[in-house]
Amino acid sequence: METVNRQIVLAARPVGLPKESDFRLVESPMPRPRPGEALVRALYLSVDPYMRGWMRRNGTSSRTVEVGAVMVGGIVGRVIESNDPRLAVGDLVEGSLGWQDYASAPAKALRHIDPSVAPAPAWLYVLGMPGLTAYFGLLDICHPQPGETVVISGAAGAVGSLVGQIAKIKRCRTVGIAGSGEKVRFLTQQLGFDAGFNYKTTSDYYAKLKEVCPTGIDIYFDNVGGPITDAVIQLINARARVAVCGQISQYNLEQPDVGPRWLLQLVFKQAKVEGFSVFQYADRYEEGLRQLATWxxxxxxxxxxxxMDGLENAPRAFIRMLQGENLGKQLVKIAE
Ligand SMILES: NC(=O)c1ccc[n+]([C@@H]2O[C@H](COP(=O)([O-])OP(=O)(O)OC[C@H]3O[C@@H](n4cnc5c(N)ncnc54)[C@H](OP(=O)(O)O)[C@@H]3O)[C@@H](O)[C@H]2O)c1
Known part of the structure; x- marks a missing residue:
């Protein structure tokens, strides 16, 4: 049994894009589970855009990781000691246990997962927070109807790639915007998107969107914000629905980004823009997970x-995700 726990803590608040030196690997004593708790060995860690918000002091996120504290993050792990009858040694669980090898947590805060439904990492992706975000964000906020055109920004990432596939299941025409030719090919050739384009090699987003959405845009699932969103809004149809899931183009900015004022377009088109957080659907997670597992x-x-392999590489994995080097869900493997 190990006696030392490796943890990755926030070493400094980042300015702009985080650097590896904003994180530090430290060793601490092995945690001990109290009554009602289980000790969990982390196997996979999820690195997600929301963590950038938590790295700010009084930032856009309502929560903050203090300098010197363990980075926040979801993991899938194995129970190695349990002081609660709900969990047994060997069980696989998912929970928000942070960037570390081991953590003790109340059993009620851990989700028991079944590896016969999907392998362990999928519970941080399709059967985890990104899957539920795609499911509720598209279905509950946008109400897709057959034949409608759905545009997704950040389309090749964890949430976006699922939104497009759910839109196809709902018989929509699906257009993905992503940051490389390889990503666009992945969307159209492997995931069944009808069209897509690489925003990094496109100079006029409006003209490109007009070409790939000849009947306009009925639904926009926004993961990125900024100039991509400004262009999409110019092409929305009457009674369009816009789900604001995230605004990743803004997360590393130190000063607010000012763009065109397009609220009047919502008046002309009687369109709806709605922000949401997956957590508002907590009481319906069962429904979402059942449907995602069926699909x-x-x-x-x-x-x-x-x-990416190794807890020590978690900062690198996080930074590469923010830079768009990930295809699909960025994870870190911590142990077998
Ligand atoms: N509302 C909620 O409850 C909720 C829950 C989960 C996630 N989210 C949000 O959903 C979005 C996607 O999250 P995810 O976990 O699926 O991450 P992800 O899409 O797997 O990874 C982030 C992606 O963002 C893109 N990106 C980075 N900088 C960009 C920029 N300046 N402009 C355009 N695209 C940029 C990159 O792809 P490219 O190569 O295409 O640039 C990168 O791969 C984020 O905004 C996140 O905050 C919201």
């Missing part, structure tokens, strides 16, 4: 994991 089993949803 997985039926082969109607495909997924791609981008896995």
């Amino acid at each position: 997985l089993r039926e082969g109607r949803i495909k997924y791609h994991e981008d896995i």
Whole structure:
């Protein structure tokens, strides 16, 4: 049994894009589970855009990681000691246990996962927070109807790649915007998107969107914000629905980004823009997970994991995700 726990803590608040030196690997004593708790050995860690918000002091996120504290993050792990009858040694669980090898947590804060439904890392992706975000964000906020055109920004990432596939299941025409030719090919050739384009090699987003959305845009699932969103809004149809899931183009900015004022377009088109957080659907997670697991089993949803090895490489994995080097879900493998 190990006696030392490796943890990655926030070493400094980043300015702009985080650097590896904003994180530090430290060793601490092995945690001990109290009554009602389980000790968990982390196997996979999820690195997600929301963590950038938590690295700010009084930032856009409502929560903050203090300098010197363990970075926040979801993991899938194995129970190695349990002081609660709900969990047994050997069980696989998912929970928000942070960037570390081991953590003790109340059993009620851990989700028991079944590896016969999907392999362990998928519970941080299709059957985890990104899958639920795609499911509720598209279905509950946008109400897609057959034949409608759905545009997705950040389309080749964890949430976006699932949104497009769910939109296809709902018989929509699906257009993905992503940051490389390889990503666009992945969307159109492997995931069944009808069209897509690489925003990094496109100079006029409006003209490109007009070409790939000849009947306009009924639904926009926004993961990125900024100039991509400004262009999409110019092409929305009457009664369009816009789900604001995230604004990743803004997360590393130190000064607010000022763009065109397009609210009047919503008046002309009687359109709806709605922000949401996956956590508002906590009481419906069961429904979402059941449906996502069914689509997985039926082969109607495909997924791609981008896995980096080693807890010590978690900062690198996080930074590469923010820079768009990930295809699908960025994860870190911590142990077998
Ligand atoms: N509302 C919620 O409850 C909720 C829950 C989960 C996630 N989210 C949000 O959903 C979005 C996607 O999250 P995810 O976990 O699926 O991450 P992800 O898409 O797997 O990874 C982030 C992607 O963002 C893109 N990106 C980075 N900088 C960009 C920029 N300046 N402009 C355009 N695209 C940029 C990159 O792809 P490219 O190569 O295409 O640039 C990168 O791969 C994020 O905004 C996140 O905050 C919201």
